[in-house]
Amino acid sequence: MTAVDPLRPVERRSAEARALEALRDAIVSGGLAQGSRITEIDLSNRLDVSRATVRSALHTLAAEGLVIQTPYAGWAVLSLGPDDVWELLTLRASLEGLAGRLAAERHADSERPRLEAAMDDLRAACMNGTPDEVAEADFRLHETIVALAGHGRLSEHYRRLRTQVRLHINAGDALVFDKSEIIGQHEPIVRAVLARDAALAGSLSEQHNLTEGQLLLDRVEADFAMSGA
Amino acid sequence: MTAVDPLRPVERRSAEARALEALRDAIVSGGLAQGSRITEIDLSNRLDVSRATVRSALHTLAAEGLVIQTPYAGWAVLSLGPDDVWELLTLRASLEGLAGRLAAERHADSERPRLEAAMDDLRAACMNGTPDEVAEADFRLHETIVALAGHGRLSEHYRRLRTQVRLHINAGDALVFDKSEIIGQHEPIVRAVLARDAALAGSLSEQHNLTEGQLLLDRVEADFAMSGA
DNA sequence: TGGCTGTATATTGTCGACAATATACGACGT
DNA sequence: ACGTCGTATATTGTCGACAATATACAGCCA
Numbered sequence: 001m002t003a004v005d006p007l008r009p010v011e012r013r014s015a016e017a018r019a020l021e022a023l024r025d026a027i028v029s030g031g032l033a034q035g036s037r038i039t040e041i042d043l044s045n046r047l048d049v050s051r052a053t054v055r056s057a058l059h060t061l062a063a064e065g066l067v068i069q070t071p072y073a074g075w076a077v078l079s080l081g082p083d084d085v086w087e088l089l090t091l092r093a094s095l096e097g098l099a100g101r102l103a104a105e106r107h108a109d110s111e112r113p114r115l116e117a118a119m120d121d122l123r124a125a126c127m128n129g130t131p132d133e134v135a136e137a138d139f140r141l142h143e144t145i146v147a148l149a150g151h152g153r154l155s156e157h158y159r160r161l162r163t164q165v166r167l168h169i170n171a172g173d174a175l176v177f178d179k180s181e182i183i184g185q186h187e188p189i190v191r192a193v194l195a196r197d198a199a200l201a202g203s204l205s206e207q208h209n210l211t212e213g214q215l216l217l218d219r220v221e222a223d224f225a226m227s228g229a
Numbered sequence: 230m231t232a233v234d235p236l237r238p239v240e241r242r243s244a245e246a247r248a249l250e251a252l253r254d255a256i257v258s259g260g261l262a263q264g265s266r267i268t269e270i271d272l273s274n275r276l277d278v279s280r281a282t283v284r285s286a287l288h289t290l291a292a293e294g295l296v297i298q299t300p301y302a303g304w305a306v307l308s309l310g311p312d313d314v315w316e317l318l319t320l321r322a323s324l325e326g327l328a329g330r331l332a333a334e335r336h337a338d339s340e341r342p343r344l345e346a347a348m349d350d351l352r353a354a355c356m357n358g359t360p361d362e363v364a365e366a367d368f369r370l371h372e373t374i375v376a377l378a379g380h381g382r383l384s385e386h387y388r389r390l391r392t393q394v395r396l397h398i399n400a401g402d403a404l405v406f407d408k409s410e411i412i413g414q415h416e417p418i419v420r421a422v423l424a425r426d427a428a429l430a431g432s433l434s435e436q437h438n439l440t441e442g443q444l445l446l447d448r449v450e451a452d453f454a455m456s457g458a
Numbered sequence: 459t460g461g462c463t464g465t466a467t468a469t470t471g472t473c474g475a476c477a478a479t480a481t482a483c484g485a486c487g488t
Numbered sequence: 489a490c491g492t493c494g495t496a497t498a499t500t501g502t503c504g505a506c507a508a509t510a511t512a513c514a515g516c517c518a
Contacts, residue, residue, distance in 0.1 A: 014300050014478090014501060039469065050503050052281065055470085059285050063292035065385065071243050072470050072509040087382040090327065098323040153316040156294065157386055243471060243508090268499065279472050284500085301479040301500050 015049050020057040022047060027066050027077055028166045035079030064160055080168050088165050093209035095158050096142055100189060100205030102149035104198040111148050112194060118144040119190045126179035134179065135169055141186060145193060244278050249286040251276060256295050256306055257395045264308030293389055309397050317394050322438035324387050325371055329418060329434030331378035333427040340377050341423060347373040348419045355408035364398055370415060374422060
């Protein structure tokens, strides 16, 4: 018999950890605009924490590549241009390729329903969802594959990358792909992982990025040229 | 005519940057032992800087995975076991594979002598050098290839990885490979890059890690079992 | 008008002190 | 002897103030 405990666990996170998350979210969501200069004093006031707390978070974010530090002069939010987008795509292809291969080789049977559910979610999003929901479900599917690889460092490198990809997507540059195309590209990946076909899972995982990516990159470069940046 | 300026540029780096480098070097070299607990107060005293300076460096090192933070209780130096070594090797293979491919596709002609020189250095180290010198020259060759890829994020992810690989090598677990084997594995990579054969460069770059890696991993697991860890 | 110099200002870097938290240790009860 | 509770201690987390540095701006001179 499971009694519902009226008392909830008290959140136990330092102000540093909370500031770090709030800043990361604000950057990724565009609340702190790409390329904008940010100051410790301003953030300290807005977050209602000490400047030391903000500094701590900013150092971590700098190590994640989300902010750029100019010693003694300020910090700036990462700004992504076409070169950056190309880098994100190529690196993402490589890491997702490795994840696909390892997930196929190593996933536990108990994790198959999780992967199937993520694929179902993507299908549902393609049927009924907004472009944001599709992108989110797409991302969650890949995160699941990365998790099934059981490789902590790969997960960490992927998380780093994913944050920047999200930044890019949230900046409004994401292409809206044909939804049947999205399903058509992802289902074979999932099938290969479940079939434990490592070579196929790896190569499909890598290749689908390069296909979508080229379209996206063409678009980003065109936008960049038009904006005169 | 180049006049020799008797005045040298004054080093302009914050204490934070210097502490970060000193700590990273101490960790990678084993001066701060793997798995050991470290405290801000101790490091602050030993480095003769404020604790805030040490904190800043530790946060960055934590984001790099070289130290593990336990809030309010302390910090510990990363300790690498067989699972970690496997992760480093597989990820290294993937990133070096991407680097090889991109270096083949994208290197500037002006950079070819640099790659050739790195290969020459490796040959020289294999002829006359200590195992450490061989490992160092091997690493430098790969760093050169990564640099020739012209992909900042790849370089950054690789640098992260490399630091941990160095930590592992410096812990004394590095296998000493047959030197002609080392040359035999690296020359075809360099040739493929210079020939701009992206597929071959990528696949050789990736594969050579997996070959050497398996031997190393077998050895690490045997050592681990013997030490009862 | 443009370039150079000196000063002011804004912000980060660093400091030492106080607050928060985890862990160790001793005392007590069963 | 073991488990629980309370206190002490060690260390990190956070604070506000002072120091260091980059940048902006004003004044002066050619």
